[in-house]
Amino acid sequence: MATERGAGGGRLGGVFTPVLTPFGADLAPDPRRFVRLCRWLLDHGCAGLAPFGTTSEANSLAVGEREALLDALLAEGIPAGRLLPGTGCCALPDSVRLTAHAVRRGCAGVLMLPPFYYKGVSDDGLYRGFAEVIERVGDDRLRVYLYHIPPVAQVGIGPKLVERLRAAYPRAIAGMKDSSGDFANTRTMLDLFARDGFDVFVGSERFLLENLRAGGVGCITATGNVNAPAIDRLYAGWRGPDADRLQEEVNGLRGLIEKLPVIAALKAVVAHEAGDPGWATVRPPLVPLPEDRRGPLLAELRARGFAMPGLAG
């Protein structure tokens, strides 16, 4: 596990998990379940957490709900220095508000989507979007990790934009999460920026070994929600003789999850492991994993000896 660092205190690395957001039957966020999973993850291999990512259904949450959930984590003793909350929204004032809140609370950094409603927008417009957030937050402690996830957001963050942002805000623009699913893109970013202290996380543990070997610092991965211990073993052992075997091992579980709707599948696994069926609840437009896919998934995991010991209450 990589060392934790306080806000503005240094560089992050290791395994980060975009934590699933639990909902009650009324679809309200459930801070109690949320804190429990976060604590489990930090105790089982996660260097840090990236709440309010894509896997967290963050864009299905109101801004106030995100703030309340972050405050609930901190109130329960989850260290801010291990948190990298997602704060990028379509609306500038929302991104400013969430980013300022995270920085004021001492979070290690923020993971920032570009505004994603309008498609085919210019780098000028995206630059202006990120720059306005940084300027309006106006806090030297701010560390932004740019969140590139074109398969979902459609709006991407290319090397020219990164270069321009780095030039203008060398301290604030700390790194990125590359969820393009294309390691050639990650390599481009590493080749261009890693030597200057720009920290690249991959968005899937499938690319973790490759990323670390090429100068990246870790991964921020959906499947961390259930498989953080094994992914952290890979992180810890990446320079060792077992690295390729450890990579194969995490790929196996990833493959099981990836062939399903990922968020619903992960919630089904957590629900099972926590002995808490309510965990399976998702907000629309997502739907829970259908029973005919849930059963085989859980059976396959059982056959592999998969478990999340200590998660059940």
Next chain:
Amino acid sequence: MATERGAGGGRLGGVFTPVLTPFGADLAPDPRRFVRLCRWLLDHGCAGLAPFGTTSEANSLAVGEREALLDALLAEGIPAGRLLPGTGCCALPDSVRLTAHAVRRGCAGVLMLPPFYYKGVSDDGLYRGFAEVIERVGDDRLRVYLYHIPPVAQVGIGPKLVERLRAAYPRAIAGMKDSSGDFANTRTMLDLFARDGFDVFVGSERFLLENLRAGGVGCITATGNVNAPAIDRLYAGWRGPDADRLQEEVNGLRGLIEKLPVIAALKAVVAHEAGDPGWATVRPPLVPLPEDRRGPLLAELRARGFAMPGLAG
């Protein structure tokens, strides 16, 4: 111009404009300019207004900003019965809050995007999204116009989903805006649902005549912001001998705008016509129309005798 109707009071039709949202130099919404343009539009051919559409940069506004702008319109005497505000967001609580606010204020209806962050979602999930909003708002006066704009939202609303929503909420699901840009899709919707009182607006005046001839009720169009009078002449004359000429006429101006970034171009035109350069301001990720495109656009409009009389202060 189609007759206005109060909330729940009947059916809408005619030319509706997704009103541009003006911003100050600090990027804060400017209610004064907004009210002025809304009033001009209602006095110059618009049956109603659809504030907070795509053209309005609605998703670049915080929820509270949208509420405040709607309240500003009503406070200045813009009739609620001529308003069809956009209320569909990624987050269910935001859509519920905006929709409830619009209904409580007596708006004629709401224009509702599907939640648009996750791509490739199921009709089950989208159904559940719309159904939750309708159930949670829980007001018989609610009239939802489904907003299908796949080129931007990526997440679309197909006939099977409309059918299911109509079956469950025959009163609340009042119609749709089809911004697919594909009249074959509009025709499918008309053929399937128009006879049962489902009111279809096209998202561009290019399809207005075709839509009216096939049983549709009007258009909700970006270019209404500058060309509502001419589009309303087409609406008023669609059964007459000049209909095709009137359609050609509005197509001409549409063509000028469509070859440019539409929102920035419309704001440039309004800024010029209002004698108020501040109108050109857009929020990121959009950028203002570059000068080398603004000049030729305004020259071309001048050559055509285009004007918005009375808009300047």
